Amino acid sequence: MSGAVTIGVAAKATGVSAKMIRYYEETGLLPPADRTASGYRLYGEEDLHTLRFVRRARDLGFSVEDIAGLLALWQDRGRASAQVKALALHHVADLRRRIAELEAMARTLASLADHCSGDSRPDCPILDDLAADHAPDPRWPHRVKPLSR
Amino acid sequence: MSGAVTIGVAAKATGVSAKMIRYYEETGLLPPADRTASGYRLYGEEDLHTLRFVRRARDLGFSVEDIAGLLALWQDRGRASAQVKALALHHVADLRRRIAELEAMARTLASLADHCSGDSRPDCPILDDLAADHAPDPRWPHRVKPLSR
């Protein structure tokens, strides 16, 4: 029943650093914490719960802005789960898009590295690729450079 | 043989914005460009080649710091391709690590969303998961909170 703890304890208990707790408060993600007479922030069990919620959401890659939405829905007992699901699926789509981008990079680079002898000789397909003329604009129909000269 | 072009032309020709070209120069990735009498930066064919190299490397996800290394190797005719390959493979490993992280998030979230009805009712496994007690420190052996009180 003691309840209220200071920011350092709250940080350790929730895995959110004290710095970030202050930042979240400052940016409005969290409401201003209660204070002791001397100005120390105090966190009760419910606040800790909220902080853990925020941390979990961050761990799942949600932006702070998205988390504000999730928190609002969480605290709205009359919410429609459809709203939550939409937010989540939107985020999943975002994650998948970023994954696809990274995978394209990794594939390209791995394939280049695969063709590189990796010994003491200077010849290197990786550098050759980087130095080659890559079409800047057209997305995929990668126009091969004209052969005749 | 006109050769030298101003920064805006170089930007369009290479796909690197003028802002970024200045930034790269400022941070030492690129050597200071030649200037006209009135202070305009000038870029020759070789500079454009370098800029395209940088852009390609950025497109492959290399950090500016890594690109500095790649540029140095590129310009070192006596380099060992092993060095380039090592840099590339290190970066691939980094990409794969980030991909794995994002995939873990996406998988978790997609599975939660999958169990969410997504209708007008408020019940939502996604929020339930976010609100649940997730172990902060211990990696997986998820210690359940003590029952007795």
Place this chain on the structure above:
DNA sequence: CCTTGACCTTCCTACGATGGGAAGCCCCAC
């Protein structure tokens, strides 16, 4: 009662890569 050390407060700085914008100079075409 006073010191000590751990904690808290605010405020400022930085990261990495990028974009936006303002104020002022430069250059070319008309």
Place this chain on the structure above:
DNA sequence: GTGGGGCTTCCCATCGTAGGAAGGTCAAGG
């Protein structure tokens, strides 16, 4: 010579996080 577009530098913002300085607070132990 004028207008408009390009160039210069300088400052600010992003996003989430961390570090540090300067100073107040608190509890424990002498």
